Every structure is written in structure tokens, then in C-alpha cells.
Amino acid sequence: MTRAVITGIGVVAPSGIGADAHWKSVLDGASKLGRITRFDPSSYPVTLAGEVPEFDVEDYVTARLKVATDRWTWHGFAATREALDDSGIDLSTVDPYDAAVALASSSGGNEFGQGELQTLWAEPDGKVSVYQSIAWFYAASVGQISILHQLKGQCSVLVAETAGGLDSFAQATRTIRRGTKVVLAGGTEAPLSPYALTCQLSTRRLSTSADPATAYQPFSVGAQGYVAAEGGAVLLVEDLDHARDRGADVYGEVLGWAATHDGRATRPGDGGSAEQYERAMRVALERAGRSASDVDVVFPDAVGVPAADLVEATAIRAVFGDVPVTTQKAQLGRMYQGGAAVDVTTALQAMRYDTLPATHGLGDIAPGCELNFVREATPRHVDVAVVNARGYDGYNTSLVIGRYEG
Amino acid sequence: MSQHRRVVVTGVGVVAPGGVTRAQFWDTLTAGRTATRKITFFDAAKFRSRVAAEADFDPVAAGLTAQEIRRADRYVQFGLACAAEALADSGLVLDEQTLDNTGVVMGSAVGGTMALEDEYVAVSNTGREWLVDHTYAGPFLYQALVPSSLAADIAHRYGTHGPTQVVSTGCTSGIDAIGYAWHLVQDGEADVIIAGASDSPISPVTVSSFDAIKATTPENDDPAHASRPFDRTRKGFVMGEGGAVLILEELGHALRRGAKVYCEVTGYASRSNGFHMTGLRPDGLEMSEAIRVSLDQGRTNPTDVGYICAHGSGTKQNDRHETAAFKRALGDHAYRTPVSSIKSMIGHSLGAIGAIEMAACALTIDNNVVPPTANWSERDPECDLDYTPVTAREKKVDVALSVGSGFGGFQSAMVFSRLKEAA
Numbered sequence: 001m002t003r004a005v006i007t008g009i010g011v012v013a014p015s016g017i018g019a020d021a022h023w024k025s026v027l028d029g030a031s032k033l034g035r036i037t038r039f040d041p042s043s044y045p046v047t048l049a050g051e052v053p054e055f056d057v058e059d060y061v062t063a064r065l066k067v068a069t070d071r072w073t074w075h076g077f078a079a080t081r082e083a084l085d086d087s088g089i090d091l092s093t094v095d096p097y098d099a100a101v102a103l104a105s106s107s108g109g110n111e112f113g114q115g116e117l118q119t120l121w122a123e124p125d126g127k128v129s130v131y132q133s134i135a136w137f138y139a140a141s142v143g144q145i146s147i148l149h150q151l152k153g154q155c156s157v158l159v160a161e162t163a164g165g166l167d168s169f170a171q172a173t174r175t176i177r178r179g180t181k182v183v184l185a186g187g188t189e190a191p192l193s194p195y196a197l198t199c200q201l202s203t204r205r206l207s208t209s210a211d212p213a214t215a216y217q218p219f220s221v222g223a224q225g226y227v228a229a230e231g232g233a234v235l236l237v238e239d240l241d242h243a244r245d246r247g248a249d250v251y252g253e254v255l256g257w258a259a260t261h262d263g264r265a266t267r268p269g270d271g272g273s274a275e276q277y278e279r280a281m282r283v284a285l286e287r288a289g290r291s292a293s294d295v296d297v298v299f300p301d302a303v304g305v306p307a308a309d310l311v312e313a314t315a316i317r318a319v320f321g322d323v324p325v326t327t328q329k330a331q332l333g334r335m336y337q338g339g340a341a342v343d344v345t346t347a348l349q350a351m352r353y354d355t356l357p358a359t360h361g362l363g364d365i366a367p368g369c370e371l372n373f374v375r376e377a378t379p380r381h382v383d384v385a386v387v388n389a390r391g392y393d394g395y396n397t398s399l400v401i402g403r404y405e406g
Numbered sequence: 407m408s409q410h411r412r413v414v415v416t417g418v419g420v421v422a423p424g425g426v427t428r429a430q431f432w433d434t435l436t437a438g439r440t441a442t443r444k445i446t447f448f449d450a451a452k453f454r455s456r457v458a459a460e461a462d463f464d465p466v467a468a469g470l471t472a473q474e475i476r477r478a479d480r481y482v483q484f485g486l487a488c489a490a491e492a493l494a495d496s497g498l499v500l501d502e503q504t505l506d507n508t509g510v511v512m513g514s515a516v517g518g519t520m521a522l523e524d525e526y527v528a529v530s531n532t533g534r535e536w537l538v539d540h541t542y543a544g545p546f547l548y549q550a551l552v553p554s555s556l557a558a559d560i561a562h563r564y565g566t567h568g569p570t571q572v573v574s575t576g577c578t579s580g581i582d583a584i585g586y587a588w589h590l591v592q593d594g595e596a597d598v599i600i601a602g603a604s605d606s607p608i609s610p611v612t613v614s615s616f617d618a619i620k621a622t623t624p625e626n627d628d629p630a631h632a633s634r635p636f637d638r639t640r641k642g643f644v645m646g647e648g649g650a651v652l653i654l655e656e657l658g659h660a661l662r663r664g665a666k667v668y669c670e671v672t673g674y675a676s677r678s679n680g681f682h683m684t685g686l687r688p689d690g691l692e693m694s695e696a697i698r699v700s701l702d703q704g705r706t707n708p709t710d711v712g713y714i715c716a717h718g719s720g721t722k723q724n725d726r727h728e729t730a731a732f733k734r735a736l737g738d739h740a741y742r743t744p745v746s747s748i749k750s751m752i753g754h755s756l757g758a759i760g761a762i763e764m765a766a767c768a769l770t771i772d773n774n775v776v777p778p779t780a781n782w783s784e785r786d787p788e789c790d791l792d793y794t795p796v797t798a799r800e801k802k803v804d805v806a807l808s809v810g811s812g813f814g815g816f817q818s819a820m821v822f823s824r825l826k827e828a829a
Contacts, residue, residue: 122533133615138574143814199551393558
């Protein structure tokens with residue numbers, strides 16, 4: 001069967017711009033959460049978030065393209081450019097029909113959309129701009145990126161809340177197995193407009209703490225929800241033969257995945273189905289041809305909601321026993337689909353640098369949430385990593401990635 | 407492609423303007439009746455385009471529970487109703503083992519924008535406040551923000567545990583969602599997928615969005631004849647709403663339980679034009695490539711195509727673009743093949759319409775009737791194929807091709823074929 005490998009990483013996240021900045025932040029461990037600066041959060045119960053550090057999208061695209069797109073797409077433009085540069089690929093050597101983009105997005109062009117809604121409703125004769133129809137909808141980033149880079153193959157836009165960020169790697173691999181040579185995968189988000197934050201508040205899963213040090217403490221006694229963040233990652237997934245032929249530097253291989261659904265809604269106090277989450281991990285391993293004991297590290301969803309953390313810890317223990325577990329979600333914030341792609345990045349870097357980065361944000365571990373957390377950065381040869389993500393209202397995805405031995 | 411499992415359609419459910427069940431939908435199409443009318447959902451006086459194809463949908467009559475109705479935005483309600491009808495049609499029994507291997511893959515272009523706009527008006531106090539007042543927000547606002555709610559709510563109702571996804575590639579979402587589902591069943595990731603799409607875009611923000619780029623028709627005086635795909639006098643599309651769900655099932659799984667098989671999914675491909683978010687080059691190159699690949703996958707000869715369910719939005723550039731694509735992909739056979747646009751009757755429901763059109767293809771193969779293009783009367787020199795004007799046509803169709811074209815430059819094609827004996 002055709003094998004799919006990852007040959008380029010582009011990160012635009014609270015950890016920084018680019019793969020190196022991200023890894024440096026993760027090793028450094030300093031929290032990237034802070035008071036929201038995109039707008040004045042004083043009137044909201046949630047005031048903390050993870051924001052992408054200042055960057056100028058005009059370093060990546062024209063001013064014309066900037067005004068026609070939302071911030072979420074700007075993150076996509078920059079992450080894509082970073083990934084392509086990192087991969088060293090010359091896209092002019094690839095048939096455009098053999099190149100595609102498959103990204104995940106939870107919520108589209110929020111800030112742009114709110115501005116247009118305001119224009120429409122604030123005045124009796126208000127109307128939206130010519131860009132509203134192409135900037136707000138969920139396919140905007142993928143469409144723009146496909147045009148910008150002439151990626152004319154099978155493109156996809158996946159919406160499975162946070163889990164979709166991993167589903168995009170599965171979809172990229174399916175697409176490659178059907179003959180496409182290179183597929184950009186991952187996702188970015190920009191959920192920090194006043195209205196988008198208001199929408200998120202309705203789940204009551206966001207932490208209302210104003211203290212960045214303790215607001216987001218997954219698996220801990222002090223867990224009180226998550227802190228949202230913007231950003232994400234785009235990675236280049238490539239047909240192995242194609243990568244080899246061009247002498248690409250391979251980060252790792254997509255070995256297997258599985259997606260399951262709880263079949264029930266996310267409700268307060270209900271942490272979801274341990275059985276279905278566990279099944280996602282077991283089936284992913286089976287499809288990857290690996291056993292649980294082959295796995296060197298697990299990146300959990302780590303949402304920081306006590307009931308969900310308990311289900312997650314229970315399921316991971318059931319599958320893996322005392323496998324090392326690490327998460328940087330509490331350091332960077334929860335980037336929804338973007339965060340799942342960032343976790344894939346971190347896993348690939350752990351493989352590359354033979355280092356397990358430390359888990360951030362742990363307090364006293366909550367009863368039942370005991371896992372073998374990586375407490376400080378640890379040298380370790382990583383052959384197989386499992387990255388998990390769970391989406392609101394029952395989505396579970398588990399992705400298995402492996403070292404590629406050339 | 408012999409390593410892939412075969413996939414068939416064993417159930418169909420539809421919510422469409424002009425009649426909200428599969429039977430009423432098919433009756434609308436075969437009667438050539440148009441369901442376009444003046445917008446009644448809100449006062450559209452300030453907009454350029456004031457006509458739409460609205461569905462007279464009653465969620466209670468469609469069997470939704472009080473809590474589903476409270477929680478779910480209109481497009482999700484459509485999805486639930488379509489899934490119920492399709493599952494009942496399929497006769498599938500969802501036992502424990504089946505639930506583990508049954509997924510839900512739905513498409514939607516604009517998701518919960520109807521609820522998002524309603525709620526926005528309240529929390530912003532009609533656009534007065536940028537720092538909107540969260541205390542006025544409803545309890546299910548997050549479900550409106552994330553279109554993943556569409557597939558999740560269907561999974562919740564039936565307790566399915568298979569792979570679940572929402573595909574949102576704008577106006578090709580419906581075809582792309584069914585294509586995604588097809589791949590999952592082909593590859594053994596699921597045995598059954600509840601697959602389709604829904605959209606409910608008839609709200610001020612979406613009407614204004616298409617006004618701004620003059621994509622929708624400005625002719626408001628004669629709503630019943632406002633949608634005129636392929637006609638020389640066409641002026642733009644008429645927005646619609648609705649949904650469709652198909653039950654996609656692995657062939658052996660369907661045969662073992664003696665299911666009625668509508669057709670087999672034999673091809674699907676999507677290509678992007680890499681050209682413009684809304685513009686189309688007249689040559690139809692990328693759409694023809696999507697058609698060529700989707701025919702190749704099922705080893706279908708272009709001359710075997712018996713019906714083309716066109717995108718046929720009724721914009722100047724679209725209808726010319728896809729006419730060119732059909733000729734490029736099928737050669738002279740394009741002139742001998744009945745083409746039609748059901749958007750002439752039920753409007754363009756954005757991401758939903760691709761799934762509704764696939765439902766029409768399944769029903770065409772099942773009933774041996776080609777639905778017409780309503781309102782067609784004047785030939786456009788650039789649109790010179792057989793568009794099945796006005797009146798439905800009896801014809802045995804073994805292979806139906808459908809295409810979609812959307813913002814972002816996406817061009818998708820799907821092929822349904824009458825089931826042949828397992829090889």
C-alpha cells in the first residue's frame with residue numbers, strides 16, 4: 001500500500017511562528033496564556049486566551065488578499081508557507097492535480113463575519129461587503145490556499161470540532177493512497193472575536209479563571225475547564241516514493257487512525273464514552289499494525305473538564321497502561337482543530353529530537369486521572385506516537401504516527 | 407481500484423422546497439413544478455434578490471422531539487428528518503454491531519448561520535455593540551457556531567459509533583460529503599454511512615452576501631420563473647434550502663440482508679480550478695477532469711452516461727462553464743445525453759443541493775424518469791445541449807452523472823450506476 005509521510009511543518013500558534021519557534025517554546029515551558037488583547041474582555045466571564053504573537057500576514061500574501069480574508073485564513077496562509085518552505089518542495093515540479101489541501105476548521109471567519117453582521121444590522125440599509133461570501137464560510141482557507149499555490153487535486157474541508165484536526169491527516173493519507181502526491185493537512189483557528197467567544201461560553205467548558213498559571217489544569221484537582229486559543233499548524237503529507245525521489249527530509253509516517261463517535265451529546269457532568277474513545281485508540285493501533293506496547297508517547301485531548309479528563313485517563317490507561325503521556329494544551333491554550341495539528345507537530349518533533357517534552361499545567365492529580373505524565377523534558381527514543389483528539393458532542397479520533405527509517 | 411469494497415445506496419431521504427418528503431420531492435421534479443417564491447422568512451425589501459425556494463418544513467410532523475427542535479438549528483432539523491426517512495427506507499436494523507460500524511458524514515456550506523444571525527441580533531442589540539452582551543445568548547449557541555453539530559445530532563439520535571464528519575467545501579459540500587463517505591466504506595472504515603448534506607441559508611446575511619457579488623437573480627416580479635438555468639435570459643441563481651440523506655452501504659452487507667439497492671456509487675472526484683474564489687474560466691477544464699476521473703474509477707465509458715444532473719445554477723458563467731466541461735469530458739456523447747438542472751424548480755440550497763441532486767440521480771435510475779429543467783425556453787448559443795426542457799422524460803438510465811461547482815474553485819463529480827451482478 002502507498003505510504004504517506006510528513007515532510008514539512010508550519011506552525012502559527014501562541015508558541016510562535018514556524019516549527020523551530022514552536023519547539024523552543026515547548027521545551028522552554030513558559031505559559032503563553034494571557035489576558036485577551038484582541039478586544040477588551042472585561043465584560044466577559046472569560047478573560048484569558050492564547051494569542052498568536054504579532055505577525056504581519058503581508059509577509060506571506062498581498063494586501064489585496066489580506067482584506068478579502070479573515071484572521072483564521074491569515075494563520076492558514078502563514079502556516080502553509082512555513083510548511084512548504086520547511087519541506088523544501090518545489091511545487092512547480094508537481095502536477096497541480098497531484099497536489100491538494102485538506103484542512104480542518106471548527107468555526108470559519110469569525111472576526112470578519114462579526115464585522116459584516118454589524119454592518120448589515122446596525123443601519124436600516126446596511127449590506128455586507130463583496131468579500132463576506134468568500135471570507136466567512138468554512139471553505140475559505142482551503143479555497144484561497146489552493147488558488148495561491150495551485151493545488152488542484154482532491155481538496156477537503158473537515159468540521160468535526162477538535163477531532164477534525166486529526167481527521168485531516170487521515171483524509172490526506174486516503175487521498176495519497178488514491179494517487180495524489182502531496183496534501184497539506186492540519187488546520188488553523190481564530191475564535192477570539194467577541195461574538196465567537198460568546199458562542200463558546202454556552203458550553204460552560206471554558207475556564208473563568210483570570211490567573212494564567214492555574215486557569216487550565218487538565219487531569220488535576222483544580223481543573224475548571226480550558227482556555228481557548230487561536231492558531232494551529234499546517235503540515236505537508238507526501239507520498240513516500242515522491243518524498244524519497246526528491247530527497248525530502250522525512251519527519252515521520254502516518255501509520256493509522258480511527259474515528260469513533262460517542263453517539264450521545266456532551267452534557268455537563270458527562271465526560272463522554274470511555275468505551276468509544278478506547279475503541280478509537282485500539283482500532284487505530286490495529287490499522288497501524290502496532291501494539292500498545294510499541295507506543296512511546298501519547299498526546300491526550302486534555303480538555304481540562306473534570307468529567308472528560310476522567311474518561312480520557314481511564315481510556316488511555318485501559319489501552320496503554322503506564323505509557324508516557326504529555327500535553328502542552330495548558331501552556332498554549334486549546335486551538336480546537338488547530339490544536340490537534342499542533343500536537344501532531346510536537347509528536348513529530350519529539351521523534352526528531354529524541355525528547356519527550358514536559359506536560360504543562362498539572363496540579364495535584366485528580367482521583368482517577370493518574371497517568372504516567374512526563375514531568376520534565378526527557379531524552380527518549382520515540383518510534384511511535386499516538387495523538388488523540390475529542391470533539392464537542394462526541395467525536396473521538398486517534399492518530400498513530402511513526403518514525404520513518406530511511 | 408479492485409482493492410476497494412463496492413458501495414451501494416440503500417435508502418433515500420429528502421427535505422426540499424415544494425414538498426418535504428422523498429415522494430413529494432420526486433413528484434415536484436417529475437411534474438416540473440417550481441417551488442420558488444417571494445421570500446417570506448423575513449422582510450427582504452432592502453435586498454437586490456428577494457426570491458427564494460423555501461421549504462414548508464414542520465419539524466413536529468417530521469418526527470423531531472421537542473428537545474431536538476430547541477437544540478437544533480433549521481439545517482440540523484432538515485438533516486434529522488432526512489436521516490429518519492432514509493433509514494426507514496433502507497430497512498436497516500441498527501443493532502449493537504451495526505452501530506459500531508455505522509458512521510455519519512454530512513455536508514453543509516454555511517452551517518448554523520441562521521441561528522448565528524438570530525442570536526447575533528440579540529446579543530449585539532441589532533448591531534449596536536461590538537462587545538456583544540453574552541448574557542442574552544441562548545444555551546445552544548455553540549452548536550450553531552460549529553457545523554459539526556449536524557452530523558453529531560444524527561449520531562446522537564441513533565447512537566451510531568462509526569466515523570462521523572461534516573464536510574464543508576461550500577457548494578460542493580453535498581457531493582464531497584457523499585464522496586468522503588464512499589471512501590470510508592470502500593476502505594472498510596465503516597460498513598454503513600448515513601451520508602448527505604443540508605443547508606438553511608435563507609437569512610439576511612446570506613442573501614446580502616450573494617447580493618453583494620450579484621450571484622443571485624435580481625428579477626423579483628415573477629418568482630415562479632426566476633430560476634432559469636441554461637436559458638439565454640438567465641440572470642443568476644435563486645437561493646433554496648433543504649437536505650438529503652443517502653444510506654451508503656457495503657455491497658455484501660446490503661445483499662446479505664436483502665436490501666433494496668437503488669444504485670452503486672461507482673465514481674467520485676473533486677478538482678480545484680486554482681483560478682478564483684468565485685470566477686470560472688469558460689473552458690470547464692477542471693470540472694471535465696473531475697468527470698473523467700470519476701468515470702474512470704468505475705471503468706465507465708463516457709458513452710454509457712445516460713443522464714447528467716447538472717450544477718445548473720443559472721448564473722451566466724456557471725452554465726456556460728459546465729456545458730463546456732460536459733463536452734470536454736463526454737465528447738459528442740454530451741449532445742446525445744439528457745441534462746437537467748433541478749435548481750430550476752427547488753433553487754440552489756448551497757451545500758445541500760449536491761446531496762439532493764444525488765438523491766435525484768438515485769431516483770432517476772430507480773424510476774427510469776429524467777427530471778426536467780423548468781423555465782427553459784430560449785436557447786443560448788453557448789449552452790447548446792439537450793437540457794430536457796420543461797417536461798420530464800421517460801428513459802432507462804443505467805449511469806447518472808452529477809456535478810457541483812463551488813466557491814473556492816471546487817469542481818466535483820459523482821457517478822451512480824445501476825447495480826450489475828457482483829463480479
